[in-house]
Amino acid sequence: QKEVEQNSGPLSVPEGAIASLNCTYSDRGSQSFFWYRQYSGKSPELIMFIYSNGDKEDGRFTAQLNKASQYVSLLIRDSQPSDSATYLCAVNKETGNTPLVFGKGTRLSVIA
């Protein structure tokens, strides 16, 4: 079983809709969860992180974490064409500064 799994997509949504990106992880000891956005030809940039079960909102972005189900998601409300990118889920297993494990990423395409 892969450590961090994401559907590679592409996920296509119309402009203004909600985009829902999902990620599952295998290690129950995982503590910290991150979403990175990567535009084509660019490096990943951090957009959200979450540690506790439940929802965390930041502007149009909401991260949701369910540790019992080993599932983390990212919702993007009012999707814009500029949100079109690959979204990487990353997990770190323990407290402190252990290396992040990344999923392959989900490519999102927002259609104007």
Added chain:
Amino acid sequence: ETGVTQTPRHLVMGMTNKKSLKCEQHLGHNAMYWYKQSAKKPLELMFVYSLEERVENNSVPSRFSPECPNSSHLFLHLHTLQPEDSALYLCASSQDRDTLFINYGYTFGSGTRLTVV
């Protein structure tokens, strides 16, 4: 200058060449990383330096050799590479915290696009 800077942005090298990638961070972080990103694969961790000490070498071939002279600089020395080593090489930094569980994630550099011919 702020953030994480990588040079060069693009590099084409022959299999017999020796070259080095450079990474510099201006964030006051004390941990630095090399990742390899190939098409349709997850980011692969190569090396981790925490407080200038290598703490992880993720089974990387010896033709890749890292160097971390201080907490702000990280190098990746390359020699006798293979065409399958062509990829985007990303440097990242973070703040290593001994206490509590807070990890604010990494800041990535722009990457070096490496082509081995």
